[in-house]
Structures are given as C-alpha cells and as structure tokens.
Amino acid sequence: MQIFVASVGIAGPGLDGWTASRPILAGTAAHRMAPTSRSIPDILSAAERRRSSQSARLAITAAQEALRAGDLRGDEIATVFASSDGDGDITQEICESLAGPARDVSPTSFHNSVYNAPAGYWSIATGSRLASTSVCAYDVSFAAGLIEAATYATVEHQPVMFIACDLPFPFPLNTIRPVEHSFAAALLVTPTARNASLMRWKISLEPHRAATAFPACLPESLRSNPAARCLPLLALLARNQRATIVLEYSDSSDLVVLCEPGT
Amino acid sequence: MMTALTVTAMATANPLGYGLSSTWDALRKDRHGLRPNDFEDAAIKTWIGRVEGLEAEPITGALADFDCRNNRLALVGLRQDGFEQAVALARGKYGPDRIGVLIGTTTSGILETELAYRRRTPSGELLPLTVRYRQTQNLFSVSEVVRRHLGLQGPVASISTACSSSAKVFASASRWMAVGLCDAVVVGGVDSLCFMTLYGFASLGLLSESPCRPCDRDRNGLSIGEAAGFMLLERRDDREGDLHLLGYGESSDAHHMSTPHPEGMGAALAMERALDRAEMKPIDIDYVNLHGTGTPANDLAEDHAIWKTFGGRTPCSSTKGRTGHTLGAAGITEAILAGLCLRHGFIPGTLHTTRLDPQLQSRVTLASEYRPLRSVMSNSFGFGGNNCSLILGKRT
Incomplete structure (x- = not known):
C-alpha cells in the first residue's frame, strides 16, 4: 500500500518543531540537547488546556504543527495515535493513590488515564468526528501505528493524522521501564498525492533484513523512546531523498517503507 | 460496500460462564452473572461481573512470564469452544504469517503494578521482580x-x-484483510477487574450500588465486569448458518472526554456509517444490542442516537445487567452475544430494569423473546468520545 506525507510535526529533546529540526535531521545543523518543550498547544480550548495530561499536550503539540503546515481542515482528518506506555505520570499518580489508605482517584486523572486520551483531546480540539484509533505494540508501537494509519487511509480514502508519543515514567516505574526523553511526532498522511506532498511511502511487511540505523546526528539516549523509532523516516523526509527504510516490527517480519521524494 | 468477513470460530469466558454453551444457557434463562463486589479488598459498595476460577489458572511453561489476571483470562478464553483447533486449521491453510492478531484492552495487567505499589521499599522502590512491565502492564x-x-x-x-476497544478491532481487521496484509485475523478483547477501574469509575460517581439497570427510570450507574472473547475472521464461501461481519462504523464525539455528546451525535454517526458500509437500511436491522451502560447520561444520549437512526420500531436492549460492563472486552463480548442471538433467534431482555425511563423514545425490550433474526447491530462507545457500531448477521 502507499500513502503520501503531507506535513510533519515534531516535539523532542532539542527538536522543537519541524522547521527547526529539519536541518538537524538532514545533518546540516548540529543537534543541541535541550529538554522537550512543555508548551501547551493553543489549539486546545482553555478548559482542555487545564484538564489535559502531559502526554496529550505533547502529542497535540506535534499534531498541531502538522495540521497547520498542511492545507486540510482538522475536521476532515481521521486520527491514529500510537504509544507504548501511555501517560506514565498519570499511571504513577493513580497507583500511588490506590496504594494509600484513602484510595482517592482523581476523576480528571481517571479520564486522562485512558490510553486514547490524547486522541480524544485532539478530536475535541479539531472538531473531527471521523474515526480515531489508538494502538499499542510495546517498542514497535510506531510501526504498528504506521500500519494502522496506512491501511486506514488506503481503505477509507481519508487523510489521517498519525501521532506517535511516548514519555518517561517517573520513579520508580522508570527503573522497570527505562525511557529517556519525551518525544512526539505527527505525520499528516493522505491516500492520494496532493500538490504539496512531501513524499510517497510504499509500505509493506517483509521477512527480516537489516533495520535502518538510528540517525547518527541524534543522541543515542533518544533510542530508548519507542515513539522516536520514527526518526530514520523523519531524517529521510528532512533530506528529501529516495531510500528504503526498514523498521523492526515483529519476531517474524519488518516494516519496509520505500520513500520517494515529492515534486 | 465492504467484503463481508465470515466468523469461523468464536470463544468466550465472561461472568455468565466459560464457553458459548454456558453463556447461551444463562442468556436464554435470564440468569445474570453479577454479584456484590468481592474483588480483593476493594471496599466499594457495587456489583461486579467476575469470571470464576482465574485464581486457580496460573500461566506456566514458556509463557509463564505473562502470568497475571488479564492474561490468565485471555488464555482461559482461548481454550473454550474449540477456538485453538479452529486457529490451528487456519494456520495450516494460510500459514502462521498470514494470520493477524488484534486485541482490545483498556487496563491490561495493571493490577500487578497496583499491587506492587503496596509493597514498595522504604525508599519507594518497586521490588525488581514484582513488575514484569512488558508481560503484564503494557497494553501489548x-x-x-x-x-x-x-x-x-x-x-x-x-x-x-x-x-x-474490542469493537474497533473488527474495523482494523477488516482493513488489514482488505489491503492484503493477512488472510485471517484473530480479533478479541480482554479486560479484567482491577482497582483502577473500580475506584476510577467510583470517583466519577458512575458505579451503581445495585446491579445496573440500563434504561430504567431510576438507573444510577454501571456494574463493572471482566471478560475475554475472541473471533476468527476469514473470507470464505458462504455456508448455511454462517455468521458474518457485515459492517462497521467508527466515529468521534469531538465533545468531552468522559461524557457523551448529549444528542448522541457521534453514536448516531457510528450507526449510520455501519449501515452505509453494509449497504443496509435501518429496517434491515432486527435487533440492536445497546452500549447501554446504565448511567443516566449514556443511556439518554444513546437513546437520542437510536431514535434518530432507527425511530421507535427496532427492538433494542442492553445485556450489561447480565455481564456487567466489561470495558475493553465489551465490544467482543456483545458481538458474541449477538452471534448467539442470531443463531438461536433470540432477543435478550434488559435484566434488572423494571420501569423504563419515560424520557427514552426507542423500543427497549425488557422481557426476552424468541424471534428469527437476520442482522444485529452492536454498539460500543468509550471515553474520549470514541464510538464503534458493528453489524453482524447472515449474508443477504
């Protein structure tokens, strides 16, 4: 199957938006480590800005950038959201409450604890009543999400905002599931070519071969973040080159993306 | 129009029992699976739908690392109804790499982590072996x-x-097969009792102190349940009595994180999209299995959506008074109940409900009745305003 990448959003350590990150990913500017921006996306209403969790804000920061870089309205775009670990701060807060004497779970934390909370806030922000699917596949959640987004766009003939997002757990869960840095990326993909398509991606599952190396221009520590596994693809988008990217997928197959630059 | 997929096998473990025959037996005899909350030491006055015997079903052998309540429930479910044998046949026919797996869940094995937090060291650390994160808590x-x-x-x-969650698996599975990623898919849903959902729904004031009474004038909340359910979806030539997935419809409310759109806008869209995809009209649907959780807002919003889509002619009921709300397993559990209803020509009544809410306009059935059915719609709506409607039936 094939999809077209219309626009990109990114929020990571020293990767503050696509415009600023593109030369870094293309290898023409050096990466400088800085904490991931914790800005609250202005596409959220005042109430949702207050209520939303850190994972929702991060995911929507990336999605908002991709939306504004494209020429499609938010309400004509379906959503696919992928994450391995959801919102670790919320998990921590609820598990601590449940281990305490009162077992008071905050109602806001409980509704923020659902895995699809970022996608829910996104649909409220954009007014999109189209389908929204949230997928998890542990370390390969990005690849699983890309399959979901590509099959959705292909079969339903609709554009898809595909958002991948993972954040570190706080102590003590971070000792059991070590993820460094907060990272989110958003790809607005369409089933057919549009005027400003950045790339065409042909996507297939194939028997194992050597996976594409993580971009050398980025710190090794970012590899621990499952959502950051998209970075070989984003680096290629930044360089606008033709190449085949291989992402690890399962014990029996890899996700192979044949990338062709747009015109 | 989508290519109808054939349900070639199904299996369930739910509060009504293990397997299809005990589930059907409870269904036709109007026997429910709820009981006063006796889950661990959760001191909440509510009723729960608990699957018996999981405590005595540890996972051993090669998959022992995955042992937790949720995965025990998954494997108990897989062992029912000849499901493993049906999958083995499909594996021989298509090859193991041509069969996909899509499972819906909301809390996975979080219970393990919840209990580990009670046993933290004085410095706050988790004991290293108390959480096998990948094998229990992670949703995958x-x-x-x-x-x-x-x-x-x-x-x-x-x-x-x-x-x-486990209604959405049908939509994704259908797409996987449409683009040729695989030839068959095991779809399912597994969610198990844990403290997070009991205390979380309690914090929202959404748990009933008595067995839930969907659509009742005095309904006051839901009863949480747990379940595992699976279906094997294939494309094959029609055989007498085959059950098919005829359509699915997905939508978002774009309204609020934890309360439904008051007019049921998103719910109605999901139902309309399912009908469109199946190329069916509302009159073609013989019964609607409601999401019907028993909270005042949910049932009212769904009623608006049903009225808008079907008017007052189509019989509807909620089976959540029988199984409880099995959350991420609700979609598959109710798809399986819909399959049993189609097979036996049976519309289950809405248990525990005695006085229908006069505000509701749709045709909610309280008493069970036998009636031939060709097509059934099953609704599942979730937090985040995430909606999915399925149409199951015989191919016309």
Whole structure:
C-alpha cells in the first residue's frame, strides 16, 4: 500500500518543531540537547488546556504543527495515535493513590488515564468526528501505528493524522521501564498525492533484513523512546531523498517503507 | 460496500460462564452473572461481573512470564469452544504469517503494578521482580500472549480506545484483510477487574450500588465486569448458518472526554456509517444490542442516537445487567452475544430494569423473546468520545 506525507510535526529533546529540526535531521545543523518543550498547544480550548495530561499536550503539540503546515481542515482528518506506555505520570499518580489508605482517584486523572486520551483531546480540539484509533505494540508501537494509519487511509480514502508519543515514567516505574526523553511526532498522511506532498511511502511487511540505523546526528539516549523509532523516516523526509527504510516490527517480519521524494 | 468477513470460530469466558454453551444457557434463562463486589479488598459498595476460577489458572511453561489476571483470562478464553483447533486449521491453510492478531484492552495487567505499589521499599522502590512491565502492564502484553499461544506470526497490535476497544478491532481487521496484509485475523478483547477501574469509575460517581439497570427510570450507574472473547475472521464461501461481519462504523464525539455528546451525535454517526458500509437500511436491522451502560447520561444520549437512526420500531436492549460492563472486552463480548442471538433467534431482555425511563423514545425490550433474526447491530462507545457500531448477521 502507499500513502503520501503531507506535513510533519515534531516535539523532542532539542527538536522543537519541524522547521527547526529539519536541518538537524538532514545533518546540516548540529543537534543541541535541550529538554522537550512543555508548551501547551493553543489549539486546545482553555478548559482542555487545564484538564489535559502531559502526554496529550505533547502529542497535540506535534499534531498541531502538522495540521497547520498542511492545507486540510482538522475536521476532515481521521486520527491514529500510537504509544507504548501511555501517560506514565498519570499511571504513577493513580497507583500511588490506590496504594494509600484513602484510595482517592482523581476523576480528571481517571479520564486522562485512558490510553486514547490524547486522541480524544485532539478530536475535541479539531472538531473531527471521523474515526480515531489508538494502538499499542510495546517498542514497535510506531510501526504498528504506521500500519494502522496506512491501511486506514488506503481503505477509507481519508487523510489521517498519525501521532506517535511516548514519555518517561517517573520513579520508580522508570527503573522497570527505562525511557529517556519525551518525544512526539505527527505525520499528516493522505491516500492520494496532493500538490504539496512531501513524499510517497510504499509500505509493506517483509521477512527480516537489516533495520535502518538510528540517525547518527541524534543522541543515542533518544533510542530508548519507542515513539522516536520514527526518526530514520523523519531524517529521510528532512533530506528529501529516495531510500528504503526498514523498521523492526515483529519476531517474524519488518516494516519496509520505500520513500520517494515529492515534486 | 465492504467484503463481508465470515466468523469461523468464536470463544468466550465472561461472568455468565466459560464457553458459548454456558453463556447461551444463562442468556436464554435470564440468569445474570453479577454479584456484590468481592474483588480483593476493594471496599466499594457495587456489583461486579467476575469470571470464576482465574485464581486457580496460573500461566506456566514458556509463557509463564505473562502470568497475571488479564492474561490468565485471555488464555482461559482461548481454550473454550474449540477456538485453538479452529486457529490451528487456519494456520495450516494460510500459514502462521498470514494470520493477524488484534486485541482490545483498556487496563491490561495493571493490577500487578497496583499491587506492587503496596509493597514498595522504604525508599519507594518497586521490588525488581514484582513488575514484569512488558508481560503484564503494557497494553501489548495481551496481544503478545495470544499470538504466541496460538503460534501465529502475522501482524499484531493492541487497540485501546476505552470501552469501544474490542469493537474497533473488527474495523482494523477488516482493513488489514482488505489491503492484503493477512488472510485471517484473530480479533478479541480482554479486560479484567482491577482497582483502577473500580475506584476510577467510583470517583466519577458512575458505579451503581445495585446491579445496573440500563434504561430504567431510576438507573444510577454501571456494574463493572471482566471478560475475554475472541473471533476468527476469514473470507470464505458462504455456508448455511454462517455468521458474518457485515459492517462497521467508527466515529468521534469531538465533545468531552468522559461524557457523551448529549444528542448522541457521534453514536448516531457510528450507526449510520455501519449501515452505509453494509449497504443496509435501518429496517434491515432486527435487533440492536445497546452500549447501554446504565448511567443516566449514556443511556439518554444513546437513546437520542437510536431514535434518530432507527425511530421507535427496532427492538433494542442492553445485556450489561447480565455481564456487567466489561470495558475493553465489551465490544467482543456483545458481538458474541449477538452471534448467539442470531443463531438461536433470540432477543435478550434488559435484566434488572423494571420501569423504563419515560424520557427514552426507542423500543427497549425488557422481557426476552424468541424471534428469527437476520442482522444485529452492536454498539460500543468509550471515553474520549470514541464510538464503534458493528453489524453482524447472515449474508443477504
């Protein structure tokens, strides 16, 4: 199957938006480590800005950038959201409450604890009543999400905002599931070519071969973040080159993306 | 129009019992599976739908690392109704790499982590062996354990869209098959009792102190349940009595994180999209299995949506007074109940409900009745405003 990448959003350590990150990913500017921006996306209403969790804000920061870089309205775009670990701060807060004497779970934390909370806030922000699917596949959640987004766009003939997002757990869960840095990326993909398509991606599952190396221009520590596994693809988008990217997928197959630059 | 997919096998473990025949037996005799909350030491006055015997079903052998309540429930479910044998046949026919796995869950094995937090060291650390994160808490663990147990190697993912999770698996599976990623898919849903959902729904004031009474004038909340359910979806020539997935419809409310759109706008869209995809009219649907959780707002919003889509002619009921709300397993559990209803020509009544809410306009059935059915719609709506409607039936 094939999809077209219309626009990109990114929020990571020293990767503050696509415009600023593109030369870094293309290898023409050096990466400088800085904490991931914790800005609250202005596409959220005042109430949702207050209520939303850190994972929702991060995911929507990336999605908002991709939306504004494209020429499609938010309400004509379906959503696919992928994450391995959801919102670790919320998990921590609820598990601590449940281990305490009162077992008071905050109602806001409980509704923020659902895995699809970022996608829910996104649909409220954009007014999109189209389908929204949230997928998890542990370390390969990005690849699983890309399959979901590509099959959705292909079969339903609709554009898809595909958002991948993972954040570190706080102590003590971070000792059991070590993820460094907060990272989110958003790809607005369409089933057919549009005027400003950045790339065409042909996507297939194939028997194992050597996976594409993580971009050398980025710190090794970012590899621990499952959502950051998209970075070989984003680096290629930044360089606008033709190449085949291989992402690890399962014990029996890899996700192979044949990338062709747009015109 | 989508290519109808054939349900070639199904299996369930739910509060009504293990397997299809005990589930059907409870269904036709109007026997429910709820009981006063006796889950661990959760001191909440509510009723729960608990699956018996999981405590005595540890996972051993190669998959022992996956042992937790949720994965035990998954494997108990897989062992029912000849499901493993049906998958083995499909594996021989298509090859293990051509069969996908898509499982819906909302809390996976979080119970393990909840209990580990009670046993933290004085400095706050978790004891290293108390949490096997990947094999228990992570949402993918249930899909991994199902795939490995069944010896499959095709595409795999967990879907987690709150209470629509295991309805959404049908939509994604249908797409996977449409683009040729695989020739068959094991779809399912597994969610198990844990403290997070009991105390979380209690914090929102959404738990009933008595067995839930969907659509009742005095309904006051839901009863939480747990379940595992699976279906094997294939494309094959029609045989007498075959059950098919005829359509699915997905939508978002774009309204609020934890309360439905008051006019049921998103719910109505999901139903309309399912009908469109199946190329069916509302009159073609013989029965609607409601999401019907028993909270005042949910049932009212769904009623608006049903009225808008079907008017007052189509019989509707909620089976959540029988199983409880099994959250991420609700979609598959109710798809399986819909399958039993189609097979036996049976419309289940809405148990525990005695006085229908006069505000509701749709035709909610309180008493069970036998009536031939060709097509059934099943609704599942979740937090985040995530909606999915399925149409199951015989091919026309």
